[in-house]
Amino acid sequence: MKKLVILGAGTAGTMMASHLIKKLKKSDWEITIVDQYKTHYYQPGFLFLPFDTYKPEDVKKSIDEFIPKGVKLIREKIDFIDKDSDTVVLENGTKLTYDILILATGTKTAPGEVQGMLGDYWYKTIFDFYTFEGALALRDKLRDWKGGKLVIHITEMPIKCPVAPLEFAFLADTFFINKGIRDKVDITYVTPLSGAFTKEKCTTALTYLLKDKNIKIVPDFAVEHIDGENGKIVDYGGEEVPFDLLVTIPTNMGDDLMSRSGIGDDMNYVPTDKNTLQTKVKENIFALGDCTNVPASKAGSVAHFQAEILTENILLYIEGKELKPDFDGHANCFIETGHGKALLIDFNYEYEPVSGKFPFAGIGPLNLLTESRLNHWGKLAFRWVYWNMLLPARKLPFITPKMSKAGKNFD
Amino acid sequence: MEKVYAGQTVSVDKEGYLTDLAQWNKDIAIEIGKEVGINELTDKHFEVLAYLQDQQRKEVALSIRGVGKSGIVDIKQLYELFPKGPLKFSSKMAGIPKPKSCI
Numbered sequence: 001m002k003k004l005v006i007l008g009a010g011t012a013g014t015m016m017a018s019h020l021i022k023k024l025k026k027s028d029w030e031i032t033i034v035d036q037y038k039t040h041y042y043q044p045g046f047l048f049l050p051f052d053t054y055k056p057e058d059v060k061k062s063i064d065e066f067i068p069k070g071v072k073l074i075r076e077k078i079d080f081i082d083k084d085s086d087t088v089v090l091e092n093g094t095k096l097t098y099d100i101l102i103l104a105t106g107t108k109t110a111p112g113e114v115q116g117m118l119g120d121y122w123y124k125t126i127f128d129f130y131t132f133e134g135a136l137a138l139r140d141k142l143r144d145w146k147g148g149k150l151v152i153h154i155t156e157m158p159i160k161c162p163v164a165p166l167e168f169a170f171l172a173d174t175f176f177i178n179k180g181i182r183d184k185v186d187i188t189y190v191t192p193l194s195g196a197f198t199k200e201k202c203t204t205a206l207t208y209l210l211k212d213k214n215i216k217i218v219p220d221f222a223v224e225h226i227d228g229e230n231g232k233i234v235d236y237g238g239e240e241v242p243f244d245l246l247v248t249i250p251t252n253m254g255d256d257l258m259s260r261s262g263i264g265d266d267m268n269y270v271p272t273d274k275n276t277l278q279t280k281v282k283e284n285i286f287a288l289g290d291c292t293n294v295p296a297s298k299a300g301s302v303a304h305f306q307a308e309i310l311t312e313n314i315l316l317y318i319e320g321k322e323l324k325p326d327f328d329g330h331a332n333c334f335i336e337t338g339h340g341k342a343l344l345i346d347f348n349y350e351y352e353p354v355s356g357k358f359p360f361a362g363i364g365p366l367n368l369l370t371e372s373r374l375n376h377w378g379k380l381a382f383r384w385v386y387w388n389m390l391l392p393a394r395k396l397p398f399i400t401p402k403m404s405k406a407g408k409n410f411d
Numbered sequence: 412m413e414k415v416y417a418g419q420t421v422s423v424d425k426e427g428y429l430t431d432l433a434q435w436n437k438d439i440a441i442e443i444g445k446e447v448g449i450n451e452l453t454d455k456h457f458e459v460l461a462y463l464q465d466q467q468r469k470e471v472a473l474s475i476r477g478v479g480k481s482g483i484v485d486i487k488q489l490y491e492l493f494p495k496g497p498l499k500f501s502s503k504m505a506g507i508p509k510p511k512s513c514i
């Protein structure tokens with residue numbers, strides 16, 4: 001009996017388990033998946049928790065519910081990978097040997113990386129919303145915040161769901177308008193990038209959103225430390241941005257397990273072939289989702305496209321055939337813009353987000369790069385799609401892993 | 412696209428990054444430096460540029476954090492050497508592609 005081990009039972013690991021149990025012969029392969037926690041969070045829902053749009057119970061379910069029958073789930077922290085002996089060692093000392101290993105341990109926030117972020121002001125005037133706890137603490141704060149300087153801040157790239165901070169800024173604008181205190185709130189968006197939208201076409205198409213909503217932007221800002229006592233963030237060049245309430249996206253890093261195993265880069269991401277998803281660590285180790293260093297967006301939609309392609313490549317690897325370089329960096333993201341509207345963007349390694357229709361050429365019904373109510377409903381419907389279609393690896397009709405060029409305007 | 416730096420024609424992408432590292436020389440770095448507002452290049456600048464080129468040849472993805480751990484400069488010094496665009500400007504001056512940062 002051969003062994004396939006999946007590390008991490010979040011979005012990517014669960015999808016891989018669902019795909020592979022359908023494809024691998026039960027008499028030949030034993031599939032095991034390992035995760036430290038009991039709860040599977042629907043992370044895109046963290047955006048809506050602070051505004052009381054989603055309740056905590058809307059974004060969490062038990063991990064066990066989504067592990068397909070026939071796959072063995074081990075609940076334990078992973079200590080390290082010994083690639084030379086094809087063994088994974090768990091914190092309780094258990095050793096798992098494998099023929100094939102799939103890494104899907106994701107990325108998480110590391111607020112300890114910036115001086116002054118963690119400490120007396122954490123969850124008092126400084127918050128994140130990339131964790132369940134952070135999103136809830138921020139909800140409680142916003143419930144009776146009377147206004148002042150709100151700063152939304154990205155510490156450094158890459159981060160998962162790179163559009164979420166912008167969405168937060170847009171939703172905050174709507175939230176304070178609805179509360180009747182928008183005139184008492186000064187919103188500033190601070191980013192280490194040269195603009196809110198780094199891709200040229202997006203910038204041209206979307207800069208009006210910030211202007212219309214009266215959101216100031218401070219670009220090229222690389223935070224050196226946070227002064228919680230005096231309420232300001234300070235960059236390496238000495239520039240200061242004052243805040244009463246700071247919503248920051250801390251540094252994102254892969255799990256420490258990668259550095260303990262000697263296989264991560266300086267952010268604990270795993271060097272991986274950007275087209276085949278085979279790691280550069282060893283040929284029987286593959287990776288997908290947020291834990292890789294591939295230059296695609298760290299997003300659930302990307303993990304979903306990768307899962308389909310990696311499943312095929314695992315089957316080819318087992319047959320001793322050449323892997324297909326099929327992953328093109330495809331990402332497909334809704335961007336909430338407030339007031340019940342959203343945008344949709346579709347892009348890959350090669351092409352910037354384009355305008356046009358999705359998923360049907362000329363018909364849509366979704367418009368790319370244009371705000372609409374339908375897109376917003378699409379985003380909200382996505383929660384159902386996530387639990388019921390993506391995690392069990394049911395095929396989404398009409399949506400292909402590779403970016404389709406039909407119906408889109410390239411020039 | 413082509414551009415002339417220090418009397419030499421080099422090929423660049425639409426954002427002005429050199430597309431062929433073999434065409435690079437120190438005079439080109441000095442001229443690009445002037446374009447981005449860095450008027451005087453010290454040995455330290457060139458040490459950083461050489462490190463970046465080396466990483467590029469090894470196909471290691473660049474990050475500010477990585478340069479900070481290189482042993483050549485810490486992050487603060489990197490910002491002092493290349494104000495406002497430490498990785499963007501240094502990469503441009505080193506003649507290597509613009510570091511990827513997804514939207």
Ligand SMILES: Cc1cc2nc3c(=O)[nH]c(=O)nc-3n(C[C@H](O)[C@H](O)[C@H](O)COP(=O)(O)OP(=O)(O)OC[C@H]3O[C@@H](n4cnc5c(N)ncnc54)[C@H](O)[C@@H]3O)c2cc1C
Pocket residue numbers: 007008009010011012013034035036037042043044045046047076077078079104105106107129130131160161164255257288289290291298299300301302303333334
């Ligand atoms: C606020 C927010 C909004 C988002 N919005 C969107 C969106 O609109 N659209 C979209 O496509 N994506 C969105 N995302 C991103 C999406 O949630 C992630 O990209 C996706 O979950 C990545 O899947 P993953 O499996 O790689 O990692 P995860 O889902 O994070 O799973 C990793 C798993 O590995 C486990 N693990 C890690 N290390 C260990 C260890 N040492 N031992 C045991 N277990 C371990 C963890 O416990 C976890 O369960 C959003 C994310 C956030 C935070």
